[in-house]
Amino acid sequence: MIEKNIEANNLFASVLSDVKPSPIHAFDEKVSDLPNILKLTIGEPDFSVPEHIKQAAVAAILADDSHYSVSAGTKQLRQAASHFLADRYDLHYDADTEILTTIGATEGLYAILSAILDENDEVIIPTPAYPVYAAMTRLNKGNPLLVDISQDNFILTPDHLRAILANHTHVKALILTNPSNPTGVTYSAEALSDLADVLRGTDVLVISDEIYSELRYDDQHVSMATFLPDQTLVINGVSKSHAMTGYRIGIIAGPAALITPVNMVHSFIIMTPSNPAMAAATEAFDSSLSASDTEKMKNAYRERRDLLVSKMTALGFEMATPSGAFYIFAKIPENLNQDDVAFAYDLVDQEKLAVVPGSGFGPGGEGYIRLSYAASMAMLTDAMARLSSYCENNSATRIG
Ligand SMILES: Cc1ncc(COP(=O)(O)O)c(C=O)c1O
Structure with missing residues (x-):
């Protein structure tokens, strides 16, 4: 039996100290139980298997x-x-x-x-x-x-x-x-x-x-x-x-x-x-x-992408050209908090909207947020209303 006083560090491979759990899942878990939370965090198709x-x-x-x-x-x-x-x-x-x-x-x-x-x-x-x-x-x-x-x-x-x-x-x-x-x-x-x-x-x-x-x-x-x-x-x-x-x-x-x-x-x-x-x-x-199953899903994702691109562009977000997968990776507008982790937690606190901080994806992601649009149009419309309200309330140069 392993003695209770053996330090975990001695037991496990030293590389484990360099590895952390996925930042996407870590963030998602932290916010999941909050009442009324709307999550665009996980890259998980929301369709049923054909x-x-x-x-x-x-x-x-x-x-x-x-x-x-x-x-x-x-x-x-x-x-x-x-x-x-x-x-x-x-x-x-x-x-x-x-x-x-x-x-x-x-x-x-x-x-x-x-x-x-x-x-x-x-x-x-x-x-x-x-x-x-x-x-x-x-x-x-x-x-x-x-x-x-x-x-x-x-x-x-x-x-x-x-x-x-x-x-x-x-x-x-x-x-x-x-x-x-x-x-x-x-x-x-x-x-x-x-x-x-x-x-x-x-x-x-x-x-x-x-x-x-x-x-x-x-x-x-x-x-x-x-x-x-x-x-x-x-x-x-x-x-x-x-x-x-x-x-x-x-x-x-x-x-x-x-x-x-x-x-x-x-x-x-x-x-x-x-x-x-x-x-x-x-x-x-x-x-x-299968080709028509995939085509149907793809058409739905495209419609969702177009909704997010137009709403977020109007709010001042610039983004990588989202021509595939189901993610928007957007730069936080300059008049809002540029620290992506603080931004994401603030958005959760104020609007109960969860998006993933971009820095979790490595050096090129700082100052960005990732939104997954593997979610229904109703959820995405609600998410955009929450994001708009957040931008209005927090912008240094307030909109309107
Ligand atoms: C780029 C990329 N590769 C691989 C995977 C994992 O795929 P699978 O569920 O088939 O293991 C994901 C899941 O999000 C992903 O985004």
């Missing part, structure tokens, strides 16, 4: 599909994912050797970082970024290189990337999020091609988190793998596109030489994914009904 997808999970359970699968996931799911990537993004992966089923995008990220990182290897993370990347990099004994891209419209430019590579000799990977959480910004084909030109021939792997690829409002999604297939691992899944966050199914696609070692690590972490969840994800990727 009926035909639910039925696929039910059928798997009733058919006693209750045994271990293989660690890469069922062949049916890998084939469905392979067809999906080919149809939607013109990406071509062999279902037998180049696709892996993971427990959400989250486990996919972790398995990749575990497979590639040696102690003190560096991972480029353009910020503001999903906070999980830096935490996972540290947990795998790597060093996150948090690079502020807020001055370049929240896009990593080829010059910036070149400069980072010139100054750092231990870079193992670049994590690219496209479309981005928290900014909603998307990379054009040209921007990706230019980055690929910088990376081609180096030993740097791109971990391309494309979990929001189906939620792109103004143009068609293009994958980094189109331009740098041999050095890219694509992460995708059904969490956001099919409102299936709780089913926990993601995929990794990449060349067999990269997928094989990642699959080995992944098999030690999870053994195999859950069969009913895989049956549901197979239906989500494969069914001809």
